[in-house]
Amino acid sequence: MLRAQHRTPSIYSQDDPLTLALRPPPQETDAERRARLQREANAKRISEKIDEELRQEREKLKKRKSDVKLLLLGQSESGKSTLQKQFQLMYSPGSLESERISWRIVIYFNVLRSVKQILSTLEVWGDIDDENDPLLQEEDSPVPGLRTPVSIANQPSPTASLLTPGSRRTSQTTRSSHTVVAESSPKAGETTKEKYKAEISYLRIRLTLLLGAEEHLAHRLNGGVPAAGSGKGGVYVRSGWQARAVENSSLKAQWGDKDRGGSGRGSFATEDEGMDDLVEDVATMLDYSEKDIQQLWSHPIVKSLIATRKLRLEEWSEFFLNDLVRITSRNYVPSTDDILHARIQTMGVAEHFFDVNIHGKAVTWHLFDVGGARGQRHSWVPYFDDANAIIFVAPISAFDQYLDEDSRTNRIDDSLQLFTQICSNPLLKNVHLVLFLNKIDLLKKKIDKGMKVQRYITSFGNRPNDFESVVNYFRAHFLQVHRRNNENKRVLYTHLTSVVDTKTTQSIIGNVRDSIFRGYLQSAALV
Numbered sequence: 001m002l003r004a005q006h007r008t009p010s011i012y013s014q015d016d017p018l019t020l021a022l023r024p025p026p027q028e029t030d031a032e033r034r035a036r037l038q039r040e041a042n043a044k045r046i047s048e049k050i051d052e053e054l055r056q057e058r059e060k061l062k063k064r065k066s067d068v069k070l071l072l073l074g075q076s077e078s079g080k081s082t083l084q085k086q087f088q089l090m091y092s093p094g095s096l097e098s099e100r101i102s103w104r105i106v107i108y109f110n111v112l113r114s115v116k117q118i119l120s121t122l123e124v125w126g127d128i129d130d131e132n133d134p135l136l137q138e139e140d141s142p143v144p145g146l147r148t149p150v151s152i153a154n155q156p157s158p159t160a161s162l163l164t165p166g167s168r169r170t171s172q173t174t175r176s177s178h179t180v181v182a183e184s185s186p187k188a189g190e191t192t193k194e195k196y197k198a199e200i201s202y203l204r205i206r207l208t209l210l211l212g213a214e215e216h217l218a219h220r221l222n223g224g225v226p227a228a229g230s231g232k233g234g235v236y237v238r239s240g241w242q243a244r245a246v247e248n249s250s251l252k253a254q255w256g257d258k259d260r261g262g263s264g265r266g267s268f269a270t271e272d273e274g275m276d277d278l279v280e281d282v283a284t285m286l287d288y289s290e291k292d293i294q295q296l297w298s299h300p301i302v303k304s305l306i307a308t309r310k311l312r313l314e315e316w317s318e319f320f321l322n323d324l325v326r327i328t329s330r331n332y333v334p335s336t337d338d339i340l341h342a343r344i345q346t347m348g349v350a351e352h353f354f355d356v357n358i359h360g361k362a363v364t365w366h367l368f369d370v371g372g373a374r375g376q377r378h379s380w381v382p383y384f385d386d387a388n389a390i391i392f393v394a395p396i397s398a399f400d401q402y403l404d405e406d407s408r409t410n411r412i413d414d415s416l417q418l419f420t421q422i423c424s425n426p427l428l429k430n431v432h433l434v435l436f437l438n439k440i441d442l443l444k445k446k447i448d449k450g451m452k453v454q455r456y457i458t459s460f461g462n463r464p465n466d467f468e469s470v471v472n473y474f475r476a477h478f479l480q481v482h483r484r485n486n487e488n489k490r491v492l493y494t495h496l497t498s499v500v501d502t503k504t505t506q507s508i509i510g511n512v513r514d515s516i517f518r519g520y521l522q523s524a525a526l527v
């Protein structure tokens with residue numbers, strides 16, 4: 001049999017070294033030949049698969065070139081993820097809907113953290129002796145953790161601090177306008193403080209078990225991996241956690257959640273049992289503990305500590321603690337407002353896609369929501385070179401706050417420094433730039449409460465301490481940073497925002513979308 005006749009003719013010359021190398025061995029047996037042909041066929045299939053993948057990748061890349069890439073940048077807690085949720089609500093409401101239930105774990109975690117924070121502050125209060133206790137004496141007194149006020153200086157360079165320390169040390173205390181009122185009179189021989197102490201100890205004991213769950217929730221949210229450089233608490237989530245939680249829930253539903261009754265009160269579900277068991281346990285315990293948390297939250301001592309700013313809860317604590325009956329109810333489903341107020345740090349960079357229809361043209365937008373803590377900022381850079389637009393989010397309510405990562409740095413100072421770096425970065429010089437001066441609702445509240453900007457930022461001087469003057473003052477500093485780092489004469493689009501406010505934020509998003517899209521069409525030379 002002349003098998004050689006059936007060989008595929010070589011495209012290489014007989015002298016070609018490759019042909020020589022690939023030439024079958026001279027004394028090849030039938031079995032060897034079959035094995036060799038099988039190997040060659042396999043290799044060909046793999047090679048074709050790789051070629052196809054490369055082709056698809058090229059196609060994808062080509063397609064992605066025409067997509068809009070929008071980065072949300074800013075320090076931690078500035079409101080980037082909240083803004084991303086508003087985009088999601090506007091352009092992909094179905095996906096937010098499917099994630100809705102998975103937000104329970106974050107909201108429960110936020111509630112438990114707040115309760116824990118209240119109790120740990122009360123522990124310190126309990127140690128103060130009566131004579132020096134301002135809560136019982138109604139005297140003004142300095143607050144622990146006092147910091148030096150800062151002065152916005154005139155030197156916006158990428159590295160220098162934009163806020164330099166002032167000389168005066170100032171108390172952060174405001175005189176309490178609240179009088180401590182006991183709910184019932186002390187028993188014979190008992191002082192008001194003793195009575196309060198007894199009430200708090202009682203609540204502390206009753207809440208011990210519930211608070212034990214906080215650590216488990218944190219562990220679950222973190223995925224068991226502690227985050228370095230992510231600031232206070234270090235509880236963060238990586239991209240796609242909601243989808244994983246939803247997947248987990250539907251798996252549970254599919255399998256009938258057989259062992260639900262197994263984890264008794266007081267023992268938390270272990271990691272292997274899935275996310276639902278833990279969340280359901282916490283939900284049940286919250287339902288049981290609602291009255292105790294309510295009592296703690298409305299306790300005169302807690303109210304007084306808040307009024308005198310000795311207890312400084314997180315911004316979102318009040319939102320949840322004021323609505324405990326609803327949140328602790330057994331059938332609780334987070335509302336959209338709850339989701340917008342829920343707080344969990346972002347780790348790394350989370351990419352979200354939306355198809356945006358504008359003037360009859362559908363364009364895919366990639367929204368990159370980054371972790372803003374100092375230890376996270378290095379992960380932004382790989383996304384700079386093909387970004388089309390940036391929304392820089394700066395919380396201007398933060399004039400009295402300091403970074404969790406560095407308690408000496410005023411948060412407005414940090415925002416100004418970061419904005420300087422973004423404006424002056426050569427990789428970003430052609431990027432469409434939008435500035436959100438965010439958290440204006442909280443700024444209004446602080447000013448209405450009588451907080452003085454000058455107390456924290458000395459260069460504010462004797463300007464009127466009203467909302468408009470404060471906003472103008474901060475806006476002027478951001479505009480100055482932009483002007484001094486604007487060789488390309490690019491426009492800066494500025495908006496005053498409160499991104500938890502859906503109505504106004506969505507109208508601003510529409511505005512931003514149009515301006516980004518105009519720039520995009522021009523650069524893509526489509527108009």
Ligand SMILES: Nc1nc2c(ncn2[C@@H]2O[C@H](COP(=O)(O)OP(=O)(O)OP(=O)(O)O)[C@@H](O)[C@H]2O)c(=O)[nH]1
Binds near residue numbers: 499
């Ligand atoms: N009242 C109010 N709260 C806001 C506003 N913007 C954001 N928040 C809240 O501030 C908290 C922090 O917001 P996030 O969106 O998580 O902050 P982030 O910039 O993503 O923070 P990182 O992920 O750590 O970088 C959340 O509880 C939000 O609900 C606002 O304009 N007003």
Ligand SMILES: [Mg+2]
Binds near residue numbers: 081344
């Ligand atoms: Mg975030």
